[in-house]
Amino acid sequence: MAVSEDLKDFIEYKLPYPLAVVYRNYRNQDEEDWQERTRLLVALFEITVKILASITIKSYLLDGGKDSNLNERLKSFTRPALGHWLEVLREGLKYFKDRPRTPLVNHLYEFLFGRLKCSEEIQQKAGRLARSLETAPPKADRLAYFDLLVTLRNKMAHGARLSPEEYRERFECVRPIVEAQLNDLRFMADYPIVYVSEVKVSSGLFDHIVQNCNGKDFERQRFRAEEPLDDHQLYICQFEDLKSAPVFALSLSPFMVFEYCTDCKREQIFFLNELRGKKIEFLSYQCGHLLTPPEHISDLQDIFDFLSGKVSVEDLFRGRVLGRKVPRTLVSPTQDEKAICARLVALGETCLLEERVEEAIAYLRKAVALDPDAEAAHFLLATALLYQGEAIDEAIHEYKEVTRLNPQNALAQLALGKIFIELGDSTAARARLALALEADPANQEARELLQTLGLSPVTGTFISVDPEETGSEKE
Numbered sequence: 001m002a003v004s005e006d007l008k009d010f011i012e013y014k015l016p017y018p019l020a021v022v023y024r025n026y027r028n029q030d031e032e033d034w035q036e037r038t039r040l041l042v043a044l045f046e047i048t049v050k051i052l053a054s055i056t057i058k059s060y061l062l063d064g065g066k067d068s069n070l071n072e073r074l075k076s077f078t079r080p081a082l083g084h085w086l087e088v089l090r091e092g093l094k095y096f097k098d099r100p101r102t103p104l105v106n107h108l109y110e111f112l113f114g115r116l117k118c119s120e121e122i123q124q125k126a127g128r129l130a131r132s133l134e135t136a137p138p139k140a141d142r143l144a145y146f147d148l149l150v151t152l153r154n155k156m157a158h159g160a161r162l163s164p165e166e167y168r169e170r171f172e173c174v175r176p177i178v179e180a181q182l183n184d185l186r187f188m189a190d191y192p193i194v195y196v197s198e199v200k201v202s203s204g205l206f207d208h209i210v211q212n213c214n215g216k217d218f219e220r221q222r223f224r225a226e227e228p229l230d231d232h233q234l235y236i237c238q239f240e241d242l243k244s245a246p247v248f249a250l251s252l253s254p255f256m257v258f259e260y261c262t263d264c265k266r267e268q269i270f271f272l273n274e275l276r277g278k279k280i281e282f283l284s285y286q287c288g289h290l291l292t293p294p295e296h297i298s299d300l301q302d303i304f305d306f307l308s309g310k311v312s313v314e315d316l317f318r319g320r321v322l323g324r325k326v327p328r329t330l331v332s333p334t335q336d337e338k339a340i341c342a343r344l345v346a347l348g349e350t351c352l353l354e355e356r357v358e359e360a361i362a363y364l365r366k367a368v369a370l371d372p373d374a375e376a377a378h379f380l381l382a383t384a385l386l387y388q389g390e391a392i393d394e395a396i397h398e399y400k401e402v403t404r405l406n407p408q409n410a411l412a413q414l415a416l417g418k419i420f421i422e423l424g425d426s427t428a429a430r431a432r433l434a435l436a437l438e439a440d441p442a443n444q445e446a447r448e449l450l451q452t453l454g455l456s457p458v459t460g461t462f463i464s465v466d467p468e469e470t471g472s473e474k475e
């Protein structure tokens with residue numbers, strides 16, 4: 001029975017990178033290699049447990065880490081076997097039984113403890129798999145299925161070799177069980193995992209360059225937020241829309257990290273594998289390589305210190321969580337947004353010169369959507385809109401974007417001054433013309449318009465007026 005295209009697309013395009021890539025590897029595997037295909041299916045299950053456990057542990061710590069039993073387990077989380085990961089996932093979520101949960105934790109809780117809808121076919125296959133592993137058939141609940149898969153994994157690591165027919169039989173039981181678990185992770189599509197590679201301050205906001213790690217390719221994105229996230233950390237996020245900063249972001253370090261794999265010479269997502277003395281080791285399921293990047297030791301040490309009461313929860317999460325609405329939002333460009341934007345601006349400018357105004361506007365709107373910091377794109381768009389004369393409000397908005405990016409752009413200040421004169425708003429007009437003159441004292445047009453408006457530019461009394469504060473311009 002073939003897996004539905006819908007499920008395949010969901011896994012390969014929406015689920016976190018390690019799942020998407022290992023699933024693709026599984027699908028590309030030789031059909032007849034039942035043993036390897038089963039191993040990859042089990043790897044998908046392991047990754048699922050580790051991702052969900054990483055989110056759960058960090059959510060639990062963020063909530064204050066008040067369960068002493070769980071804290072003891074976490075203190076010895078230095079060589080976690082799959083069973084340990086599953087244990088902290090289960091106990092971590094149980095902690096939230098009667099506590100307020102974030103929407104994400106609520107999803108995880110429902111996923112693990114909610115009623116399991118599983119088909120007759122899957123129940124039969126699980127029964128058959130359990131028999132072959134000499135264990136009891138699972139009840140219809142998620143944890144029982146997970147326990148069964150852990151038993152399978154341990155048997156595969158340490159058990160006897162099987163005949164090809166037995167491997168095939170096992171594969172045919174495991175496949176629908178694992179795929180059903182992945183199918184139940186639909187909520188994860190709303191919680192992308194992103195790696196924050198760089199944070200810069202621009203125009204009073206924090207500009208984040210991130211790699212979106214959902215699906216089988218990393219995708220570069222940007223967002224701006226009023227508060228910065230830590231760079232070089234992997235976050236699980238929630239976005240209200242693609243163009244905005246996340247309304248929620250939680251660092252998953254050091255349980256999941258994003259690192260350059262020195263063996264396969266590319267970035268990978270790794271899971272905490274082992275802490276030995278001062279050496280921390282991570283494992284990537286996508287490439288199978290191990291990595292020992294020392295910088296993550298301090299993240300794990302901070303957690304141990306927090307569990308021992310030496311570090312406060314605020315210190316543990318400083319820069320590692322974002323939990324409130326961020327009003328200002330921008331872009332989510334895909335590839336080399338600046339290059340594409342520059343091309344669109346050039347096209348827009350050509351069209352404008354040839355008076356193909358509608359076309360120019362279309363190109364330039366795309367350009368500003370792609371790179372909201374492209375001053376030239378905003379300026380040309382504003383000019384085109386003004387020329388077309390149908391969307392004056394948008395033209396004003398675009399000129400203001402230019403002056404926000406560059407208050408010294410005298411031409412944009414002058415254009416705004418002229419628009420406000422047209423609109424009969426002399427207060428706003430004066431303020432803008434004064435700013436134009438301040439930016440370019442030789443601008444004769446600004447000087448003359450100001451004189452026409454009845455104020456000498458040299459008195460300068462209005463120069464300090466913030467144009468955004470003049471009532472008439474607020475509309």
Ligand SMILES: [Zn+2]
Pocket residue numbers: 261262263264265268284287288289
């Ligand atoms: Zn590698």
